[in-house]
Amino acid sequence: MTNPLTLYVPIKQDDASQKIAQTVHDTFVATVKAGLDSSEIVHYARVSLIPNASGEGINALMLMTEFDGPMNPYLKFFWDNPGTQFAFSTIAGIALTPPNPPVKDLTGFENFINNNNLNEAGDMYAAYPQTVKEIEKAFSKEKAH
């Protein structure tokens, strides 16, 4: 079963935090690609920058992803991967409301993700039930033929 994560993190308005948010957005795919590839459970993942109402600057950072299976048991995988840990730690570091307690270990990471996730399983429409592994396996067979 595919599940959603919509991580919505309002960020600080100082110049340094705004620049970091822009960098997280611009480098997101390159930073997390190896980790997400090896997980073989993530269908899609993207970061969006939510603008301030004034039109100037970034209000919040939003990470949206769809993945196979339950979320919490697999967070350890992303915490253990240097690329994804760096991406999430960077986001936590510019949060307008810093995580309390701070993200120092896996439990802190689990809390940060759960506290800022806007979606549950029932919120998401999926056009197909297949997993990433099943899809990749099917298409790799097709290529082989």
Add this chain to the structure above:
Amino acid sequence: MPATNSSQPDKNNVQGMIMRGYTHPWSCHLIFKFATQPGAKEFIKTILPYVQSAADWGDNKPEIMLNIGFTFTGLKLVSKLTTSDLAGFPPTFKQGPASAGSQQSLNDFGTSAPNTWVFGQTGKQVDCVVHVYGMDEPALNKLVKIVADAAVAGGLTEYLPIANGTKRLEEYATVPRNSIHFGYLDGIDQPALGWGSPSDPADLSAFLIGYPNKTSQPGPSYGNAGIFAKDGCYNAFRMLYQDVNVFDTFLETNAKAIAPKIGKSVEDTIAWLAAKLNGRWLNGSPLELSPDAPDPKTSHATAFGYSGDTTGMKCPFAAHNRVANPRDEELSEQGPPPRLIRRGMAYGQPFNSKTASEDRGLIGLFLCGSLSNQFELLYSWINTTNFSNLFPSQQGQDALIANRSMPGADTSFTIPTPAGPVEIESLPQFVVARGTAYCILPGISTLKSIVE
């Protein structure tokens, strides 16, 4: 500051059931909701002298003893932790088993749905579970009465999960210990734990809070929450009804159709099919070591794996033991498979024509350092066997205990044989969740600090 300051736990501070399997033949598991903080503390104070630690009792085996677990709501009420401290506990523990997050793994659909639970759902909040053990029935009853009287005095509400709210969840002592109502020998294999021995420090970090290392970091590890939780362990406490009538009917019906194909009598095919569902014969012999018939010599065997059985010819991929304890199975993810300490026992009378309508099943105590990375990860594999690329169906299910009402589940069961696969179109629901509570079994110094 990390709460860890010693590499070895003090067994006098660890609740006994975590580090040792009790052999007391009688047990009762009392489930409570607190009313007030003073009442709850008075209750804990009264029963505290009976709490058994993990220290060696030598020749003086206690006649009666108990262990105590708190859910997050219970812990919130009785502890001195601030809101900020409490935020440091893992979300899976805080949100509880009926939450949307946990249900992504547990998948309690249909007759197992949380809104049918006799405890642990909205309106039936659990704060505390007390596990009472006795060497005989009078001894058990003596301590159960002490606990129950203390609960009344403290204004606690007790849930009686059996017989329409009239009976406690009590071990059925005349079912042979380590047997379950489906007839299988159970409790054969537990993780071989060194509890912090230099040869395998991962054992300690996987089960006790306060000893984090690179492999596992059971939380909370820091601050006041870390101090409170040190030497504790999580317990996924689950009441699992076992539908013996459905199980027996399934075996008998399918055995008649399968017997000619595999060249066995119907009676032998019933035993064969039961073994294929479980991965072990009724007597405990693993199919990997005794593929053709049960063997008393292998009935308690634990030294075997699945890596040499890549076709499932000996043990089907979806067999319960192959899913719930994958051993050396090739896994999709890096690292060793998650492990649990199981301290379960049977409840309810054995099934026969006179007792058919009565409740019976398993009192499941699944101990771990991380509810999400151990208990829920394994449960997600039980409901969707996608943890090994070797498994032909990535939407398949554990043949015995998975939830068949889960959307998208492949409930078929394939048994490879030399004469071709035996295909069972759809497995029925053999096991139904009747209630669940996620508890922490705190260290004994923490229990004392609560009532000071």
